[in-house]
Each structure stands twice: as structure tokens, then as C-alpha cells.
Amino acid sequence: MPELTALRPATAVDIDAxxxxxxxxxxGDVILPRSRDDLFEHLSELLVVERNHHIVGCAALHVYSRNLAEIRSLVVAxxxxxxxxxxxxxxGCEAMACRLAISQLFxxxxxTDFFLQLGFAVIPRESLPHKVWTVCIHCHNFASCNETAVHKTLNIKDYLQNDAH
Ligand SMILES: CC(C)(COP(=O)(O)OP(=O)(O)OC[C@H]1O[C@@H](n2cnc3c(N)ncnc32)[C@H](O)[C@@H]1OP(=O)(O)O)[C@@H](O)C(=O)NCCC(=O)NCCS
Known part of the structure; x- marks a missing residue:
């Protein structure tokens, strides 16, 4: 039987999954931990992938400012x-950012290689605004963190034109 795969905004029912x-x-310190309360508070940021009626992936788009958003909590089972x-x-996060008129994504x-394949480029972590780190300081790995910052500029106009058809 063919697999049924769908990307969609998360609902409150999905939070446990x-x-x-x-x-x-x-x-495993691969992503920042998130409480269920935090997930509920940021429900509208979340996308999920459902496969044969099971949630097998998620990601969130967190907006920082007029033109900057972050992809976070990206996990596939x-x-x-x-x-x-x-x-x-x-x-899906890119489409969400374009619909919100935000072109700068990090x-x-x-x-890193996964993101490079998707058109992102490595940037110096120091180039990210200070407020980005207000979340990270709660991580016990903050002092020794060696995550790489990746960035992409989205073409909102192209996206909106293609989305209209
Ligand atoms: C990173 C992750 C989301 C990728 O999900 P996925 O569904 O396997 O990715 P895709 O199948 O769409 O991969 C597309 C391509 O990206 C590359 N890629 C995938 N996972 C990769 C990885 N871990 N490292 C480097 N490149 C990777 C591969 O080239 C892949 O193509 P291929 O499968 O034909 O080789 C998944 O491995 C995951 O959940 N990892 C743990 C959590 C994590 O690291 N999240 C990112 C936080 S920013």
C-alpha cells in the first residue's frame, strides 16, 4: 500500500507526539529541550509530518524580528x-517565513551538510543578534556549544508567485 505522507501545521492534539x-x-544534546507547556505556547510555530497517520517529524519557525526567523526543533523519527x-x-518552514514576509532564515x-544541501550557507555565530542567545543560555551546553550557524535568504516574491498557481 502507498505511504500517505502529509506536511501540515501542528494542532494541540499533536503535542504529546x-x-x-x-x-x-x-x-542527546542535539536540540534544545522543550517542555510541553513551551510547545503549547508556541503551537502556531510548529509544523508536523504525518505518515500513515503517525507523527514522524516536526519543525518550528520562530520569529525574532521584522526580517529574521529561526528553524528550530527539527526532528525526523x-x-x-x-x-x-x-x-x-x-x-515548509521556508514557505511559512515567506507567507510572513520574512526573508532571512537561520x-x-x-x-551542517543537511542544511548546505538545502541552499543554506555557514555564517559566523557572532553575526546573529544578541536576542538569539537568550534561549541558548538556558542550555547546560551553552559554554561549550559548537553548533554551526547556517543562513539562507529566501526569495519571497518567487515563492508567492509560485504559491499562487
Ligand atoms: C537532520 C534530520 C532532520 C534530517 O532528516 P531526514 O528526513 O533524514 O532528511 P532528508 O531525507 O530530507 O535528507 C535530505 C538530504 O540531506 C542530507 N542529510 C540527511 N541527514 C543528514 C545528516 N544527519 N547529516 C548530513 N546530511 C544529511 C542527505 O544528503 C539527504 O539525502 P539522502 O538521504 O539522499 O542522502 C534528521 O536526521 C534528524 O532528525 N536528526 C536529528 C535531529 C537534528 O539533528 N535536527 C537538526 C537540528 S537543527
């Missing part, structure tokens, strides 16, 4: 990796 997806990666779902989630990551 999203939390379960994030936990092992947060424990280990059993469904390398099927294009991570790419689908990043593209991520802090250990999977």
Missing part, C-alpha cells in the same frame, strides 16, 4: 530518516 519525538534528541521528510519540513545545527 511532538514531545516524544523531541525528547531523545534533546537528551529515526525509522523514517533519509526519505526526504527533513527536507519537506525545512521547505538555524543553529550539528547537521
Amino acid at each position: 511532538v514531545s516524544t519525538l523531541l525528547q531523545p534528541e534533546a537528551k 529515526p525509522s523514517t530518516r533519509h526519505l526526504g521528510l527533513g527536507r519537506m519540513l525545512v521547505k 538555524a543553529l545545527t550539528y547537521v
Whole structure:
């Protein structure tokens, strides 16, 4: 039977599944931990990928300012990796940013090559605004963190034109 895969905004019903997806990666210090309360408070930022009616991936788009947003909490379940779902989630965040008229997107990551394949480029972490680090200072790895900052400029006009058809 063909697999049914869908990318969609998360709903409150999805939060338990999203939390379960994030936990092992947060424990392994690959992403920042997020409480269920925090996920509910930022529900409108979240996208999920559903495959055969199970949540197998998630990502969030967090807006910092007039023209800057971050992709965070990007996780695909280990059993469904390398099927294009991570790419689908990043593209979904890009579409969300374009609809919000935000063209500057960044991520802090250990999977730099994954983002490079999607058109991101490495930037100096110091070039990110100060407020980005207000979340990171709560991480126990803050002092020794060696995540890479990656950045992409989105073409909002192209996106909106293509989206209209
Ligand atoms: C990173 C992650 C989201 C990728 O998800 P995915 O669904 O496997 O990614 P895709 O299938 O869309 O990958 C597209 C391409 O990106 C590259 N890629 C995928 N995972 C990669 C990784 N871990 N490192 C480097 N390149 C990677 C590959 O070239 C891949 O193509 P291929 O499968 O044909 O080789 C997933 O591995 C994951 O959840 N990792 C743990 C959490 C994490 O690191 N999140 C990122 C936080 S910023």
C-alpha cells in the first residue's frame, strides 16, 4: 500500500507526539529541550509530518524580528530518516517565513551538510543578534556549544508567485 505522507501545521492534539519525538534528541544534546507547556505556547510555530497517520517529524519557525526567523526543533523519527521528510519540513518552514514576509532564515545545527544541501550557507555565530542567545543560555551546553550557524535568504516574491498557481 502507498505511504500517505502529509506536511501540515501542528494542532494541540499533536503535542504529546511532538514531545516524544523531541525528547531523545534533546537528551542527546542535539536540540534544545522543550517542555510541553513551551510547545503549547508556541503551537502556531510548529509544523508536523504525518505518515500513515503517525507523527514522524516536526519543525518550528520562530520569529525574532521584522526580517529574521529561526528553524528550530527539527526532528525526523529515526525509522523514517533519509526519505526526504527533513527536507519537506525545512521547505515548509521556508514557505511559512515567506507567507510572513520574512526573508532571512537561520538555524543553529550539528547537521551542517543537511542544511548546505538545502541552499543554506555557514555564517559566523557572532553575526546573529544578541536576542538569539537568550534561549541558548538556558542550555547546560551553552559554554561549550559548537553548533554551526547556517543562513539562507529566501526569495519571497518567487515563492508567492509560485504559491499562487
Ligand atoms: C537532520 C534530520 C532532520 C534530517 O532528516 P531526514 O528526513 O533524514 O532528511 P532528508 O531525507 O530530507 O535528507 C535530505 C538530504 O540531506 C542530507 N542529510 C540527511 N541527514 C543528514 C545528516 N544527519 N547529516 C548530513 N546530511 C544529511 C542527505 O544528503 C539527504 O539525502 P539522502 O538521504 O539522499 O542522502 C534528521 O536526521 C534528524 O532528525 N536528526 C536529528 C535531529 C537534528 O539533528 N535536527 C537538526 C537540528 S537543527
